[in-house]
Amino acid sequence: MSYLLFLFVVWNFELYMVPLALLLLLAWNYFLIVSGKDNRQHDTVVEDMLEDEEEEDDRDDKDSEKKGFINRLYAIQEVCVTVQNILDEIASFGERIKNTFNWTVPFLSWLAIVALSVFTVILYFIPLRYIVLVWGINKFTKKIRNPYAIDNNELLDFLSRVPSDVQVMQYHELKQDSTHSPSKRKKNNPP
Template sequence: MRVSHMAYIDALSMCLPHRSSRWKNSFMRCKVDIAALPLKQANCLELPLDSCLGVLLMLVTLTPCAGVSISDLCVCPLADPSERKQIAQRYGLRNSLRDMKDIGLLQVKVLKAVDLLAADFSGKSDPFCLLELGNDRLQTHTIYKTLNPEWNKVFTFPVKDIHDVLEVTVFDEDGDKPPDFLGKIAIPLLSIRDGQTNCYVLKNKDLEQAFKGLIYLEMDFIYNPVKASIRTFSPREKRFVEDSRKLSKKILSRDVDRVKRITMAIWNTIQFLKSCFQWESTWRSAIAFVVFLVTVWNFELYMIPLALLLLFVYNFIRPVKGKVGGMQDSQESTDLEDEDEEDDKESEKKGLIERIYMVQDIVSTVQNVLEEIASFGERIKK
């Protein structure tokens, strides 16, 4: 994979508002020649800004990404049977205790897009595709002056968490200006069907409504189920590039509902197990009693991981439910900017901005804790 020698860095400038209590965001851009920087070493850089006076002081460390690659369709890694067999063996059950962070591999074939939005005055666009999985980001080349681009590129990502979501965004290249948005999709890894060409309808930035155009992808997902199960109990990897989240009544209410659903699922499971031994249903209680006797009589320590593996197989057989839940979570986290503006207007009308700021940190902490609890419970439930 070839790496561009020049990298652009967008710096977010926070400017003081005029006759308003809200912050206004403006972007400034600077560029740095990453080819001249040494690998795995902290580099202190003083970068001049392109669009205005001033410099940006920052530390940059270049670290090579293992397992990330871009290739053409003719040299697709998983197309070669011998190489595919070698990769499958690497993630086989025999290697379940080796390199616990290397859970699996995702291969995405970005084939083409159809009927995209015309972003230029000429009625055409200059589309390219950006793929994001966790902190790994890869993009296709730009195809100029077309609404039906054919990229035919193969992208390979190392998988660190099977609960991650692959985000594919189509942009229109606009020279030195920020690219124009042409559509986006989000695909949970657990919903992927290996080797099938799928057509996805592009959606808006919030993934709430259909935008314009279609994109064709073909994906293969190979992973180790034991490593994936163990990784489920670890916190999610933090995103390096992530929008700052504000206090939101909608997010807080959503996280409370998520925690409530997880709590109710645990409570219903306990009640079901309890009812099995209270003879509310003769057949169910009889079966539960026999299973209990056989389990106690033949119990060994190795049965504990086998029981966890059976739960994993049960949820693996029903991936559709995981897909619906993943897409629902993606849709529930949308439409936040409009709601933030409404909250700001209400605060200005009531004249209680200072008091709101005093309790905002506390409520935001509660909101984040609820989200972490809900995410952890949902990951185990899946």
């Protein structure tokens, strides 16, 4: 059923329908408020929510007093490590994108140029509706065609092969210092 619904919506959907639907929703709510037919009671709902939050805060205060200082410290450390790891992943992702456009690995940058050129030509000559239809048909029939296939994202696979700034520094070739070469030491020091 969802497959048929997807095909129907994509085939009949136009981009201008999104703002039009939002405009109609706003106009409908405006006419309900102006005519006085709006039966929602915002004030009582908000007051009930505030009272519930105050009761939860009181319970949380009592529970937090029971917890020891050490447990809080461990929890804070875990949260800090998690946040640091997430920020590291985000920074690494941004560095990989930057390094793609900085030609850090020329082969991958050329591959990106070819892929973007092909994608641009496809988008120019094939309407977006057909592209979304092909994508949807592929998505819905993937498990039927190959039930043991592993899902992957080609863009993330590509970016995983581009080195981040840390990896560029780690794999950077070291320059050999000519003053410390073993052959010169042998020449300077008589046996």
